[in-house]
Amino acid sequence: MTEPLKNGLVLGYSSPRHPFSEVPLTDRSSVQQLLCTLLDPLEPFFSPLKARVRCPGATAVRFDQTASEVEGICRPLWGLACLLAGGGSYRGTQWWIDGIRAGTDPEGSEFWGYPRDNDQRMVEMCPLGFALAVAPGIWEGLNERERGNVERWLGNSINEKNMPNTNWLWFRVFANLGLKKNGAKFSQDRLDADIKHLDTFYRGDGWSNDGPEGIHQMDYYSSSFAIHFLQLLYAKLAGGDEPERAAEFKKRAQMAALDLVHYYDEDGRAIPFGRSVGYRFAMVSFWGALAYADIDLPAPLTWGMVKGIVMRHLRWWQTQHDMWSPSGTLTIGYSYPNMYMAENYNSPGSPYWACLAFICLAVPETHPFWTSKEENHWDVVPKIKALKHPGHIMSNLGGHCMLLSSGQACSYPMKGTHAKYGAFAYSSAYGYSVPPGLFTLEQYALASQLGLSDDGGEYWKTRRLSDSRLTATPDGTSTPLLVSLWSPFVDVHIKTYLIPPSESHPNWHLRAHRIHAAGRKVQTADGSFAICNERAADGRYLDPYDPAICEGTSPKLIGNYDLATPEAWAAGREGAFAVSLKAGAVGIKALEDGERTAMLVNADPNSNLIESRTTIPTLQGTVEKGQTVWYVSAIYAKPSGKGVRKEEYLSGWDEPPEVPGWLREEIARDGKGSE
Structure with a gap:
């Protein structure tokens, strides 16, 4: 009543x-x-x-x-x-x-x-x-x-x-x-x-x-x-x-x-x-x-x-x-x-x-x-378009509008400014996430961000200020490319490439990071979009993925403090994903043969704009002091929507895009990567 x-x-x-x-x-x-x-x-x-x-x-x-x-x-x-x-x-x-x-x-x-x-x-x-x-x-x-x-x-x-x-x-x-x-x-x-x-x-x-x-x-x-x-x-x-x-x-x-x-x-x-x-x-x-x-x-x-x-x-x-x-x-x-x-x-x-x-x-x-x-x-308008002045690459492939961004920053102190301007990707379906606290990944809620920690994972630094340019990939395809240079610490220097989805892989975009940890050892956490973390049946946190109901996570989503559970971690190339009957699917995979591992961050409640309970598929790794590494991440997103069946949420998950040839060549020339 x-x-x-x-x-x-x-x-x-x-x-x-x-x-x-x-x-x-x-x-x-x-x-x-x-x-x-x-x-x-x-x-x-x-x-x-x-x-x-x-x-x-x-x-x-x-x-x-x-x-x-x-x-x-x-x-x-x-x-x-x-x-x-x-x-x-x-x-x-x-x-x-x-x-x-x-x-x-x-x-x-x-x-x-x-x-x-x-x-x-x-x-x-x-x-x-x-x-x-x-x-x-x-x-x-x-x-x-x-x-x-x-x-x-x-x-x-x-x-x-x-x-x-x-x-x-x-x-x-x-x-x-x-x-x-x-x-x-x-x-x-x-x-x-x-x-x-x-x-x-x-x-x-x-x-x-x-x-x-x-x-x-x-x-x-x-x-x-x-x-x-x-x-x-x-x-x-x-x-x-x-x-x-x-x-x-x-x-x-x-x-x-x-x-x-x-x-x-x-x-x-x-x-x-x-x-x-x-x-x-x-x-x-x-x-x-x-x-x-x-x-x-x-x-x-x-x-x-x-x-x-x-x-x-x-x-x-x-x-x-x-x-x-x-x-x-x-x-x-x-x-x-x-x-x-x-x-x-x-x-x-x-x-x-x-x-x-x-x-x-x-x-x-x-x-x-x-x-x-x-x-x-x-x-009638293009599905992919580069916008010179805001430093955005716009995409309408894969069931949502998305922008890749580099170079913008608020000119004065603002709560969550790194999340509002410095994230790599912003989606009409998933919104961005802001930190409700400043202790561990759960509170930082690094959706579409790369975080780095030099204290064992308590505090994390992300991209805020960067030098950036909008260009085209050097392979002659005219695919727009965003390049940014940024330093989360004075002695850690990163070059990030952002590559939009393509018609052949509409649910994937790529980001590549060259990380030079000149002066300190750092842990890294590379997050996908955040997604609704509620079971459709009763609103509890998502269980391990069940193909019979097309809902859940892989690997297992664990509580905020139980970080030693073996089944909660997967190899970076295997990746991590979360599927919500309400919101669709998001995930992330490592395309390099590195030492990164995949897991689900149980983000603190109320960190995301659209969903009050979310989880963030994330890749974690470590860069030793003096080491230079290349990380290449493929980020998956297939939102729910009209005409999208739940059985299709993961239809593209097993076929991520390859590392572009021009990027493989750059990694090889650098002499530090594993490609």
């Missing part, structure tokens, strides 16, 4: 069901309804004067509690403003008008406070500025004195303060733009100067970096979270006054679209990469912004394909039933609540940056975005 909750949730024995999951997504009106299921649960958490929203969760962030609650009211404005701009309505619109009135009143009890340098309030000025620009009813709902308060809070204060040298500068642009659109006092000089500086982040072919020279960070902030998204909104809103600037922003979007399309698979999933992926469906906002800005799509893309990307993405998130709090609000996390993957700026209201995805609601219902039939872009 189920019991309806006050906010419309239905709670059953097995899992809660949120109204968000119950909306059949077919057209514009259904997406409007979907947005309302996000806004409705916020109602009990508004402050008395409506200026703040304190979402459930007592977690702290690097800024003050008031700023956290300003996030709570301003971030949902992205969705509400888009709804109103498209002619829609919402029963609680007055809450936000009242909240803006109270929050910008310096004499009121719920005043937001003027920002200081680098203040989080500046971020929240962006959705407020956009809302003022596109939803006239907000400004019209204020009297002359109240408009003056908004003008002073939104314009004067931010224009006088320092901001981080990142995408944040766009937030000040939109604060000024919102005032400009309503005839209020603003700074055109500051607006122009900020855009001029933001143009220095541009690297070419449509790509902008999230920062100045010396930083290589091209994640979703470069596209859907901020830079491309806001460039397109600006082109739409200010294009009449600045046609040349608008044309440039549109041109960049046209070029970038042909690259960004590779980050979304047929099932609607995006590839999680980089920071702030807790903004969830904001990862798809670029595509709705294309329609909002009236972009002429570059061939071979069609509006049916763009619509398909957005609608399938929202539908996939509708299947993620564990991402909600008991009150129906979004939680910090990805597919479930997870503080381990959170940044130090993720407050309980932070996830509502996801409302950027609803820019499509500001698109008229007569636009081909809405009138076209959904199409699959993978029918």
